[in-house]
Structures are given as C-alpha cells and as structure tokens.
Amino acid sequence: MDQVACMSRKPWELAFTAKPAEVAALRRLMRLHLGIWGLHEVVEEAQLCVSELVSNVITHVGPDTPTTLVVSMRGTQLRIEVHDPNTRTVPTKISADADAEAGRGMLLIDALAQRWGVQLFPDHKVTWCELATNLTTPHGHSGSPQVERAERVLNAYRAHEPTKQAGGSRLTAAVTETVAVGIIADLLHWLRAHGHDADEALDRAQTHFEAEAEALTTLRC
Structure with a gap:
C-alpha cells in the first residue's frame, strides 16, 4: 500500500x-x-x-x-x-x-x-x-480492529483525492483528521440520500463509539 x-x-x-x-x-x-x-x-x-x-x-x-x-x-x-x-x-x-x-x-x-x-x-x-507495544508498524496505530478498519478506509479515501500533499504520500495528523471528517460527512450525505435520518445515525454512532471506548478502557484496567 x-x-x-x-x-x-x-x-x-x-x-x-x-x-x-x-x-x-x-x-x-x-x-x-x-x-x-x-x-x-x-x-x-x-x-x-x-x-x-x-x-x-x-x-x-x-x-x-x-x-x-x-x-x-x-x-x-x-x-x-x-x-x-x-x-x-x-x-x-x-x-x-x-x-x-x-x-x-x-x-x-x-x-x-x-x-x-x-x-x-x-x-x-x-x-x-x-x-x-501493540503496534505492527513503527508509525501505525495501536490496538483495536475498529482503528485498523478506519485506517484502511482513510487510505482508500485518500487515494481517490485529486491532489496530494507535497513532500510525500504519508498523511500528517492534521490531514488525516480532515480526511476523517470528510468521510463522516460523505457517509451522512449517503444516508440522507437513501432516506435515512442522518442526525439519528450520527447519534447512534456516537453512543456506539462511547460504549466501545468505555469497554476498551475497562479491559486496559
């Protein structure tokens, strides 16, 4: 990749x-x-x-x-x-x-x-x-399957952008955050276009995220 x-x-x-x-x-x-x-x-x-x-x-x-x-x-x-x-x-x-x-x-x-x-x-x-550590690469992310899946999505999404950063193909933290926000916004557009309530989906995603984050914190303790 x-x-x-x-x-x-x-x-x-x-x-x-x-x-x-x-x-x-x-x-x-x-x-x-x-x-x-x-x-x-x-x-x-x-x-x-x-x-x-x-x-x-x-x-x-x-x-x-x-x-x-x-x-x-x-x-x-x-x-x-x-x-x-x-x-x-x-x-x-x-x-x-x-x-x-x-x-x-x-x-x-x-x-x-x-x-x-x-x-x-x-x-x-x-x-x-x-x-x-739980890292598989020196510059990778540690831990959960959710993070690994998100990283694959970010990579695929970034590959289809019309412009690339000068100075290399690696994503900086700021650019990665911008791409992640763009992915979330596009998913909300997709949900709305297919007749779903985007706000409700976002609330459900937030609740799901907080529950998983709490579970991971409990496991680490």
Missing part, C-alpha cells in the same frame, strides 16, 4: 535534577506523551520503568544529580533511557530479599521490559529498557 495514515512519534527528551519530588511529575509527563502517541496500553509499564530508573539514580548516584530522560521508538518497541553522569555505578539485576526495601528496581524492569541494558560513555552512562 503506497499511502499510509501514520502516527508521528518523534523522540523527546527532558533534562531534570534527580530527586524524589520529580518522579511523580515524570510519570504524569509519560502518561501525557504516550497518550498523544496512542500507546495507552503501555502507559502503566512505562511509568513504572521511569520511576525505577530515576529512583536508581537517586539512590546509587545521589539526589540532585543532573539527569536526562529520553523516550523514543525502536521499531515497534517503546525505548526509555535515563542518562546520568556517573560511569562508575552500573545498575545490575540482583536477587532482593523478600523484606528488602531496595534492590528490586532492576528486577521489576527485567520483568516488564522486553530487554534492558546499560551503555557507558566517557562522560555519562545510559540505562535503558524497551517495552513491547
């Missing part, structure tokens, strides 16, 4: 000072960005990984350490990196006692992540992990 409705997921990074008060803010930021990326199914795991990676810096490198969080995609996997300037202290997976209050961070990451590791550079180190 030449034209693909894609989700742009550009890497982002944030420099911060590692201290306990920052962890909650980083978790909220992770939820916000992954929501924008359409990766709702991996939010909780990503938040846990960020918490543990940053807490590891606070505990073993020290509070107030200048640190950087980097989030990106590696194929269909979500990659989370935490950069800190200490190259002498390297996180390892240890067997923590059942009553131990510390030492479980990398065990948890090992359980959640597809893989993780540490990269050493002359002036800093990077502790990273990669989480599996």
Whole structure:
C-alpha cells in the first residue's frame, strides 16, 4: 500500500535534577506523551520503568544529580533511557530479599521490559529498557480492529483525492483528521440520500463509539 495514515512519534527528551519530588511529575509527563502517541496500553509499564530508573539514580548516584530522560521508538518497541553522569555505578539485576526495601528496581524492569541494558560513555552512562507495544508498524496505530478498519478506509479515501500533499504520500495528523471528517460527512450525505435520518445515525454512532471506548478502557484496567 503506497499511502499510509501514520502516527508521528518523534523522540523527546527532558533534562531534570534527580530527586524524589520529580518522579511523580515524570510519570504524569509519560502518561501525557504516550497518550498523544496512542500507546495507552503501555502507559502503566512505562511509568513504572521511569520511576525505577530515576529512583536508581537517586539512590546509587545521589539526589540532585543532573539527569536526562529520553523516550523514543525502536521499531515497534517503546525505548526509555535515563542518562546520568556517573560511569562508575552500573545498575545490575540482583536477587532482593523478600523484606528488602531496595534492590528490586532492576528486577521489576527485567520483568516488564522486553530487554534492558546499560551503555557507558566517557562522560555519562545510559540505562535503558524497551517495552513491547501493540503496534505492527513503527508509525501505525495501536490496538483495536475498529482503528485498523478506519485506517484502511482513510487510505482508500485518500487515494481517490485529486491532489496530494507535497513532500510525500504519508498523511500528517492534521490531514488525516480532515480526511476523517470528510468521510463522516460523505457517509451522512449517503444516508440522507437513501432516506435515512442522518442526525439519528450520527447519534447512534456516537453512543456506539462511547460504549466501545468505555469497554476498551475497562479491559486496559
């Protein structure tokens, strides 16, 4: 298929000072960005990984350490990196006692992540992990059959438009939204032309959408 409705997921990074008060803010930021990326199914795991990676810096490198969080995609996997300037202290997976209050961070990451590791550079180190997503392509959409069907409709609809975007065949988010609205409007015209109540159909579709969205949210919880 030449034209693909894609989700742009550009890497982002944030420099911060590692201290306990920052962890909650980083978790909220992770939820916000992954929501924008359409990766709702991996939010909780990503938040846990960020918490543990940053807490590891606070505990073993020290509070107030200048640190950087980097989030990106590696194929269909979500990659989370935490950069800190200490190259002498390297996180390892240890067997923590059942009553131990510390030492479980990398065990948890090992359980959640597809893989993780540490990269050493002359002036800093990077502790990273990669989480599996429901994506089948790096720029695709995550999840439900409804989304996959809609994407196929968008691709077919866009193929019949008389003009194309300059600079490539991939759909930007703004263009995709415009095309989606056009599809909905055309369907309402079709319903009216065939003697149906377009407003009633739109209300039924909204109700159906909200019920399915609520069901999906319940499943994720």
